[in-house]
Amino acid sequence: MIIAALKSNISSDNRSPIHIETINTLLNLDIEIWFEEGIGDGINVSDKVFADTGLKKHTRDECLENGDLIITNQALIRDEVNQVKSNSTILGMVNPFNNQELINLCSKSKINLVSMEFIPRITRAQKMDVLSSQANLAGYVAVIESAKHLSTALPMMMTAAGTLKPAKVFVIGVGVAGLQAIATAKRLGARVEAFDTRDVVEEQVNSLGAKFVKIDLGETGETDQGYAKELTEEQINKQKELQTKVCERSDIVITTAQLFGRPAPLLIDNKTIDLMKPGSVIFDMAVETGGNVEGSEVDKVIDRNGIKIIGISNLASKVSSHASLALSNNYNNWISDFYNKESATINFDFEDEIIQSSVLVFDGKITNERFK
Numbered sequence: 001m002i003i004a005a006l007k008s009n010i011s012s013d014n015r016s017p018i019h020i021e022t023i024n025t026l027l028n029l030d031i032e033i034w035f036e037e038g039i040g041d042g043i044n045v046s047d048k049v050f051a052d053t054g055l056k057k058h059t060r061d062e063c064l065e066n067g068d069l070i071i072t073n074q075a076l077i078r079d080e081v082n083q084v085k086s087n088s089t090i091l092g093m094v095n096p097f098n099n100q101e102l103i104n105l106c107s108k109s110k111i112n113l114v115s116m117e118f119i120p121r122i123t124r125a126q127k128m129d130v131l132s133s134q135a136n137l138a139g140y141v142a143v144i145e146s147a148k149h150l151s152t153a154l155p156m157m158m159t160a161a162g163t164l165k166p167a168k169v170f171v172i173g174v175g176v177a178g179l180q181a182i183a184t185a186k187r188l189g190a191r192v193e194a195f196d197t198r199d200v201v202e203e204q205v206n207s208l209g210a211k212f213v214k215i216d217l218g219e220t221g222e223t224d225q226g227y228a229k230e231l232t233e234e235q236i237n238k239q240k241e242l243q244t245k246v247c248e249r250s251d252i253v254i255t256t257a258q259l260f261g262r263p264a265p266l267l268i269d270n271k272t273i274d275l276m277k278p279g280s281v282i283f284d285m286a287v288e289t290g291g292n293v294e295g296s297e298v299d300k301v302i303d304r305n306g307i308k309i310i311g312i313s314n315l316a317s318k319v320s321s322h323a324s325l326a327l328s329n330n331y332n333n334w335i336s337d338f339y340n341k342e343s344a345t346i347n348f349d350f351e352d353e354i355i356q357s358s359v360l361v362f363d364g365k366i367t368n369e370r371f372k
Contacts, residue, residue: 001031001032001068001069001344001345002031002032002033002034002066002067002068002069003026003031003032003033003034003067003068003069003070003071003335004033004034004035004036004058004063004064004066004067004068004069004070004071005017005018005033005034005035005036005039005063005070005071006036006039006060006063006064006070006071006072006073007036007037007038007039007041007060008042008073008074009074010074010314012299012313012314012317013042013073013074013314013317014041014042014043014317014320015042015043015073015314015316015317015320015323015324015327016039016040016042016043016045016073016320016324016327016328017039017071017072017073017092017324017327017328017331018033018035018039018050018055018071018324018328018331019043019045019321019324019325019327019328019329020040020045020049020050020053021325022325022328022329022332023050023053023055023328024053025329025332025333025336026332026335026336027053027054029335029336029339029341030341031339031344032056033054033055033056034055034056034057034058034062034063034066034067035047035050035055035056035057035058035063036058036059036060036063037057037058037059042317042320042324043320043321043324044321061083064076064080064083064084065083065084065085066085067084067088068088068089069088069089069091069335069346070084070088070089070090070091070092071091071092071331072090072091072092072093072094073092073093073327074092074093074094074095075093075094075095075098075099075102076090076094076102078101078105081102081105081106081109081111082105082109084109084111085111086109086110086111087110087111087112088111088112089111089112089113089114089346090106090111090112090113090114091114091116091331091334091335092114092115092116092331093115093116093117093130094113094115094116094117094360095117096115096117096118096360096368096371097261100371103360103361103366103371104366106360106361107361107364107365107366108364110363110364111361112346112348112359112361112362112363113359113360113361114334114358114359114360115358115359115360116128116130116330116331116334116358117130117131118357118358118360118368119131119330119334119354119357119358120353120354120357120358122353122354124354125353125354127329127330127333128330128331128333128334128337128354129330130327130330131176132176133323133326133327133329133330134316134323134326134327135175135176135177135180135316136176136177136180136326137180137315137316137319137322137323137326138177138180138285138315138316139176139177139178139179139180139181139183139184139256139285140180140181140184140319141312141315141316141318141319142177142181142254142256142283142285142315143169143181143184143185143188143252143254144184144318145283145310145312145315145318146169146252146254146281146283146310147167147188147252149281149301149308149310150167150251150252150279150281151279152164152167152251152279153167153189154166154167154169154185154188154189154190155167155188155189155190156189166189166190166191167190167191167251167252168190168191168192168193168249168250168251168252169181169185169190169191169192169193169250169251169252169253169254170192170193170194170195170213170243170246170247170250170252170253170254171185171192171193171194171195171210171254171256172194172195172196172243172253172254172255172256172257172267172268172292173195173196173255173256173257173258173285174194174195174196174198174201174204174205174256175196175256177256177285178194178196178254178256179204179205179208181254181256182194182205182208182210183208185210185252186208186209186210190252192208192209192210192211193210193211193212193213193246193250194210194211194212194213195212195213195215195239195243195246197217197231197235197239199214202214213243213246215238215239215242215243217231217235217238217239231265236265236266236267239267240267240268240269240272243267243268243272244271244272244275247268247272247275247276248275248276248277250276250280251279251280251281252280252281252282252283253268253276253280253281253282253283254282254283254285255267255268255282255283255284255285255286255292255293256285256286256292257286257292258285258286258289259289261370263289263290264286264289264290264291264292265292266290266291266292266293266294267292267293268282268292268293268294269294270294270295270304273293273294273295273304273305273307273309274304274305276307277307278305278306278307279306279307280306280307280308281307281308281310282296282307282308282309282310283310284296284309284310284311285315287311287312287313288311288313291311293309293311295309296309296310296311297311298311298312298313299311299312299313334354334358337354338352338354338355348362350362350367
């Protein structure tokens, strides 16, 4: 069996699906591992370093044509799928809700397709959860990038020249990314407030030393996968109205609200932005899925009357080495759990909850009802 790891094909993504510190997990399975030349450029690891560990360098075309298991950080395009041999497997982050063509092509060509975005949120699968591992780092980056654009320091400083007040940070959405944003802002000395539609996260917010903002939206909750449920239009309007008061007094506002498989809800409109003080920063972590902030644009900093609105794609890629280490571990754990060493094949046991959830195409059939 040949595992072929592909280099990211998006210029803003410096992550690698393999990492020099985690590669032994796969090597210990006695699997032949190929990698696309230049795969470690974004994490400062040369091809020679990978080759010295026993991996084999090849071109992208060679990896596509010969890989039995292809690891990728992005969905393959049509011409690339056509190069992949039948009965092989594509494993990675394939953005399935926006890539129905990829799913159909894999089905037609009898290529198995595994979406790491569909790893179930169960205890056993936490080690494979790419969304959580990358969101955690994204939350950290959001605070660091926001601080760069703020004209004040984050911590309180008592100096002979006077006392400098701490920055006020408001985090909207307390999932994995939000919790890390809260923790990072607190470590940097900011005064932090946070809001989420799920009251159950109040204790987590308080444990990090932040203040939970209570907004009574009526009945809310979370899905069985731990995501916040979609709000009604009336609830969203009420949330906007009440959180506006917090935004007004905040120096940094970070929005993290995303809905799995659907556009992100608009939480901060121009009316709210115009009430904020000049010099404030709004960081829209959901900019790639439609945005939580009116006027935010992917990979741009928009200045609206002195308030900076920031939208950055591939946030975890800003700390590409750690992101790659976490990501490669996620992939490695999936492979290790389902690789049969005796037959040198992946065991696609559809009685297993992780296989049921993450495998979108198997043996020419689309197995997930959402994409049929």
